[in-house]
Amino acid sequence: MELAKLPFYAKISCILISLICFGYIFYIGNDIITPVLMAFLFAILLVPIFTFLNTKLKLPRYFAAITCVLLFVAFILGILAFISYEVTDMANDFETIKKNANSFIIDIHKFIKAKFNISIWEQKRYIGNVAKDSVKNGSGTIGSAIMTISDLLLESTIIPIYIFLFLLYKDHFTLFLSKLINKENHSVLKDILSQIKISINNYIISLILEMVIVSVLTSFGLWIIGVKYFILLGLITGILNLIPYIGILIAGVITLLASLTGSGETSIILGILIVNIIVQLIDNNILVPLIINSKVEINAFVSIIGIIVGGASAGISGMFLAIPLLAILKIIFDRIESLEPWGYLLGNDMPKNFAWRIRKTRSQTK
Template sequence: MDALKLPFSARLTCILLSLICFAFIFYIGKDIITPILMAFLFAILLLPVFSFLNVRLKFPRHLASIICVLLFVSVIISVLVFISYQVTDMANDFETIKKNVNSFIVDIHKFIKDSFNISIWEQKKYIKDAAKDTVSNGTSSIGSAIISISDLLLDSTIIPIYTFLFLLYKDHFILFLSKLTAQENHLILKDILSQIKISINKYIVSLLFEMIIVSVLTSLGLWIIGVKYFILLGLITGILNLIPYIGILIAGVITLLASLTGTAETSLVLGILIVNIVVQLIDNNILVPLIINSKVEINAFVSIIGIIVGGTAAGISGMFLAIPFLAILKIIFDRIESLEPWGYLMGNHMPKRFMWKTRKTKLEN
């Protein structure tokens, strides 16, 4: 029996309503869904290691899954320990930082006074008034910070568990999906799952490769201009660069503050800004098109919208998850005939010229 062929308006309505429902469910359940999605990405990243241990070395599934998760957690902990050690060393220069910050603030006050004719007293009064508003909201801010830290600790515990379970029950989930689809569509399902695994794995590996290059370039640039703790600051910049748009801004502020361990000279601040700008130009114009975009094939317009929607729905985690799950949607759309135009819309194909194709026969809905 042939499937019921709906008119275009009905199909469009069903697709849009489905997307709205998925977005709404994600928004109201983001605290539960986000760790699951993060674990799903990490599980895909670890699949080659899991397959090597389970298939090649004949390790039991449970043992192979545990080893994969332990290796992953060990790498994360090693990076965090290194950063913590460097930050502790930087804390020894707190008095120097404080002194240089005060000197830097005085220079800024003088610059504003000379350029805009605003007295230092008026500037300090404005800052004092702003500080009062900040203090009045301090209780709620502290409460929000405590909740955020609690959520972070919970996610740090539960994401490795979810990752372990995804690896352990990989075949179980695949069998479940095969039971949901008709047998004649099993070949399409197999192709979708295979392409998702390849695309997401390549994307995450490319993202890590981009992080390493950005860290090295930033560290090299900061070392050349004489910034202390250049390795730590380069690593932090590379990690924060994984967060679209706002990550590099946060890294720039941290680098500027850390540079005050040495001197408060304006030339050093200008050098840091130049280093960050040059690295971002290299990243955005060479690394991202060459390493990232070639793996996911999502155009910039859809990427920006996805990142904004993801950030609105789930904050930084949503921004990080946006691109890989847009790539998953595109893979699914490209392989389902009725959804193929949406996959084309998300892609980065650039036709040289579009020519309308007309026909004399009556168009069918």
Template structure:
């Protein structure tokens, strides 16, 4: 992409000219009037644009920093794993140690399942994106699909960054509006499949957390600790659910967090399927 910078610049200018022509043909506004309007708007929004650019740079740096913090968290947890186990063993009475070991073993299984489900989701998103970009004729479609799959692990912001990279890469081939629209459509379709099929079927089913609690956890995690909090929200919820399910006084909260189907509703579903 760096080597194709001149081509990107040329195609970006062609893309802007096509937008001007589209507005002139459909809204009867001359290109000169469009440029005058853009100049007046640009003069009034230079300071705002600079402020937004600064905020964007800070946001990107925060994302990179949070990503590094997640790696550090994981590394430290692995190093001090036995230390944390001994701490919990000292904290809890000896007669409750079997229950503690059961909770820790289930947490290990749940976190392993969560990591596997993330990898599966990443692969599926990468394959779907690569296939969509290949269909619309985008250069580097495999690499861009992989980048989208990896960045999709970062909630909300990741897919936006991947979309910008894909649009820039598409300008190495052509600057047609149809190509840009095709990229947007591919990203929207893949995100729809990811949010409505992959996440409920793969991730939520693995950690046994319902969608409502997952969304609330991501919102609270983002407000409390930014990107790292959003990323760690679901595994932390899975850990809490395992603890709640094995403590009698907290069991209702574990049930509330789970994706259990009420018996009456499940009976109706089975009855409907039998009738069909």
């Protein structure tokens, strides 16, 4: 039975049940599915390089795929090596950080005492009680941290392998999809795959461009106010900015801690907050609409829900995957007649004369 011939309530029920099933499968199997999806996105980004090596330079598929993976790994390791070098250099200022941190904490204690009439002894007692509670739950926290680190190491090892396999068998997967679809729909399938490739490429390149601009702006702002290691902190801010919502908060905390390698003055801390706020205003109001939203036509409401659901299902990786997966769903929905309304729901199309459209639709139905 065709879906289009079912009653409206039956179609809605089938679609909702399918979404719930897919969501549940993703939730219980995110440890397996998430690395595969991450590798799929990066493999799409590397397809042009793979095609160039395989068709233009006549390299065998195995060597072309391995070369792409090695270039990808070298790029990631280069960034990590730079960050590690700068962090090691920053560790030499540990005593300065400790001294300025103590001075800063004393200033906070004095401020709370002056404004809220809470003695320093009471503040330290409260902090001590919180610390004791943390120690009691420390074993679970340490265990969770170890599991997180082990999962991260496993993903960093297996994702390059998945990328290699996706590149190696990309034509095999395409032929498999063509065998699932009737021949009269092959043109639609070809259009869907082509648009998915273009959309994902544009999205990832746009993210990299946004990361570079945010890094440069943050580094320049921190350099102006005299923060040490401004290049490292700008790069960390740009990378963490890729994580929606919480990334910039983590970057702000790291920058504040790093600022203690200098004088630790309150003016520097206020300057850091102002720089982060200005960069975020530029990012949210100029960079994201101009660079990201123009490449991925997903409305803000659906994006926020997708990011929240992705974060609840698979953590930071799920938040990162939410937008490209929604973009893929929109491309598929837009090209299947029975699912076209759902594609419109995900999209960012704002009708300028909605009332006129309603009247026109009603007149046509009469």
